[in-house]
């Protein structure tokens with residue numbers, strides 16, 4: 010390290026020279042120029058402080074580049090389940106379980122007998138215990154996989170009877186009808202966009218019917234002259250009823266009265282319920298299948314099930330989430346607006362002490378694509394000039410807010426309280442001249 014014989018200030022490589030280095034240019038493609046420049050600046054500063062030699066600056070910058078892969082983002086959007094941010098964040102218990110499961114585990118072994126055991130039985134037992142109305146349960150890779158498996162086993166080469174009002178697009182061009190037809194099943198659409206009666210379903214049934222599908226429209230609402238037929242009525246038709254509830258709520262939540270839950274849907278007579286693990290359940294990406302024991306056994310034994318099976322990390326996270334359902338998703342949903350207000354005020358005051366003008370404004374948070382369309386959660390946000398948006402997104406600790414009418418709103422509802430300091434530091438790193 011620095012031998013003190015030269016004035017390091019004169020020999021520290023220039024920023025544009027460093028940014029032309031092939032490895033740093035390559036990093037710019039994934040991290041963005043601003044992020045790479047910040048890394049370079051820090052390496053230059055280390056040289057100026059004499060911590061490293063000027064000719065080590067390039068290597069120090071390369072070594073300090075963040076590892077490739079997803080970056081940690083603070084979700085200040087006020088969208089609890091943001092698909093672009095990976096939906097539900099795992100609870101500390103689930104994270105610990107994932108870390109523990111990263112090595113060798115007994116995922117498919119009974120340590121008492123020394124024999125092979127049912128894969129992921131801890132998670133499956135926890136799911137069964139959480140929903141006693143289910144005769145049996147199974148877990149696959151995601152909600153879409155759960156539907157594909159059900160459609161393949163019950164309706165390949167046959168018909169799925171479904172309301173025209175429930176042929177939904179989940180997002181990013183993912184359309185449920187296309188997914189279902191990819192299994193070789195035919196869709197038998199009944200009713201209209203806004204109204205479908207039990208008689209519509211009944212008239213469509215025949216020898217070709219594989220099952221009746223009930224899909225919860227989890228990301229939109231149809232209001233006005235509408236009528237839908239519930240699972241309880243569909244269960245009287247004498248064919249299997251598969252209910253895709255989407256959100257993964259296992260039992261009813263008074264905060265979300267219109268959101269179907271697995272237990273109630275099974276009690277209403279659904280043969281099978283499918284749902285996602287990383288929406289309102291607040292767990293890892295997974296597809297849950299709950300219902301009739303004989304049917305779940307057929308699903309589990311179908312060759313396709315092997316292609317859809319979840320890895321040990323998912324099983325570990327799911328088991329922990331089910332044992333300890335106090336997830337960050339739940340905390341964000343049930344956060345007290347008064348407490349959020351105090352946190353935002355505190356941030357505003359601390360920014361004010363640094364000469365930054367920010368305002369405290371009321372905000373409306375939402376559940377997001379993961380469920381409960383139309384539910385509005387009273388929240389509070391820090392309001393900053395819009396120009397902060399890009400800098401906060403691309404800074405050392407990315408913070409994602411929401412731009413509304415020329416202002417950047419940072420809603421703290423989905424930011425863990427212990428991350429307020431990180432939000433503050435990120436805002437202070439944005440050059441301030443407002």
Ligand SMILES: *Cc1c(COP(=O)(O)O)cnc(C)c1O
Nearest residue numbers: 151152153225227253254255285
């Ligand atoms: C989210 C959702 C899906 C897809 O689930 P993934 O876990 O994203 O595959 C399917 N159906 C409904 C109703 C949903 O809300």
